[in-house]
Amino acid sequence: MIGLLKLLRWSTGITLLGSALLVGLYGLSASSIASGYKGDHEKENPNRFGFASETNPAYQEECDSCHLAYPPGLLPAQSWTVMMSGLDNHFEENSELSEDTRLEILNYLARHAAQAGDKVLRGSKDEAQTRITELPYFIRKHNEIPEQHVKNNPGIGSFSNCDSCHQNAVQGDFDEDRITIPGYGRWDD
Amino acid sequence: MKAFTLVLIVTTALVSTNLRANQAIEQLQESYRNTDVTSFKALDGKALWYSEHNGRSCTSCHGASPSAADKHRKTGKKIMPMALSVNPQRLTKISKIEKWFLRNCKWTLGRECSPQEKGNILQWLQQL
Numbered sequence: 001m002i003g004l005l006k007l008l009r010w011s012t013g014i015t016l017l018g019s020a021l022l023v024g025l026y027g028l029s030a031s032s033i034a035s036g037y038k039g040d041h042e043k044e045n046p047n048r049f050g051f052a053s054e055t056n057p058a059y060q061e062e063c064d065s066c067h068l069a070y071p072p073g074l075l076p077a078q079s080w081t082v083m084m085s086g087l088d089n090h091f092e093e094n095s096e097l098s099e100d101t102r103l104e105i106l107n108y109l110a111r112h113a114a115q116a117g118d119k120v121l122r123g124s125k126d127e128a129q130t131r132i133t134e135l136p137y138f139i140r141k142h143n144e145i146p147e148q149h150v151k152n153n154p155g156i157g158s159f160s161n162c163d164s165c166h167q168n169a170v171q172g173d174f175d176e177d178r179i180t181i182p183g184y185g186r187w188d189d
Numbered sequence: 190m191k192a193f194t195l196v197l198i199v200t201t202a203l204v205s206t207n208l209r210a211n212q213a214i215e216q217l218q219e220s221y222r223n224t225d226v227t228s229f230k231a232l233d234g235k236a237l238w239y240s241e242h243n244g245r246s247c248t249s250c251h252g253a254s255p256s257a258a259d260k261h262r263k264t265g266k267k268i269m270p271m272a273l274s275v276n277p278q279r280l281t282k283i284s285k286i287e288k289w290f291l292r293n294c295k296w297t298l299g300r301e302c303s304p305q306e307k308g309n310i311l312q313w314l315q316q317l
Contacts, residue, residue: 067264093263094296098288157265 050074050120051172052112059105062097068163071172072112074120074132080109083130133159145187155182210273210280214311217283221304229305234313237306245297255317272317280314 050073063069072080084106087095097105114120123136132138142159150156155164162169165181179187218229238247238255252259255271270276280286294302302310 066261066266088295091263094292096288096292096295158263161265 048172049174050114052108054108054112056105056108058101059108062095062101062105066093066095068161068169070132070162071169072109073114073118073172075109075114075129075135076116076121076127077110077113078128079130080106080113082128084109131160145181149181149184153181153183210277211315213281213283213286214315217286218308218311221308223304226305226308229308229312231309231313231316234306234309234311237302237310238313242298247293247297249297255314271314273315274317280311286311 048071050071052072060069075083083090084102087097087102120135120137123140129135138159150159150165162174165179165187166174167180168178181187221229240246250259250261250268251271252268256275258267258269260267269279271279273279290302290307294300294306
């Protein structure tokens with residue numbers, strides 16, 4: 001009788017443990033299925049914001065010679081098209097390119113641009129906005145930062161110098177836990 | 190002996206880099222020559238470099254001396270010296286030289302530079 005009771009307790013334990021494991025496994029597989037609905041670049045790099053795993057030497061060479069080569073997924077394709085059509089007056093600078101290079105870079109940017117539904121475009125009404133710093137998402141994310149931390153800071157000067165504070169911005173790393181403001185140190189949100 | 194070999198290697202490397210820049214400049218200046226443009230003057234290049242046009246000049250981004258690094262006036266990105274004597278990596282690629290002449294002459298002067306002006310500036314940066 002005691003033997004039978006022991007067997008019953010053992011088999012109940014096994015069944016409970018087994019079901020717990022199964023529920024866990026189902027949960028994991030369901031979340032990986034769900035991630036399939038994210039935008040292309042988010043699917044590629046779930047933790048990297050706007051980053052494209054495909055690099056383009058022309059984009060690096062031409063754009064990085066004056067400023068950070070911004071991760072392409074920070075703007076939609078229409079914005080990149082507008083921007084790359086007015087390089088002779090690129091934010092009051094002349095950055096003209098040969099037609100071949102211009103098209104190569106534009107195609108690269110468009111392939112990895114932000115897509116409808118991406119969080120960077122939340123609240124954005126202007127589909128051809130060319131200033132990343134004027135996207136509603138950008139403004140919301142930076143509204144707690146005092147102006148003198150950035151604009152009057154000789155180590156930064158402008159919000160467009162992402163990598164002054166997000167040191168790994170070029171890899172699409174804008175994680176809030178890895179922000180260091182020059183002259184002020186680590187930023188805790 | 191080892192030190193001598195090292196000096197020889199370093200010297201050869203430096204000279205060959207400079208040679209490449211000199212070759213690029215020579216090739217460009219050759220292409221600028223025509224019936225009106227027969228020679229290039231470093232002093233005229235220097236004068237153009239420092240001349241101001243509606244508050245803009247080459248020094249707006251390149252700084253007061255082409256022998257020193259400076260920062261882009263807007264983006265803050267570091268711009269390395271232009272003088273070949275301190276930066277032999279400059280002026281080694283013809284397409285790059287022409288690209289920046291086009292952009293920077295248009296931004297600074299509001300027009301493209303003439304072959305004479307470009308040749309003069311190259312002459313000056315080479316001699317500095």
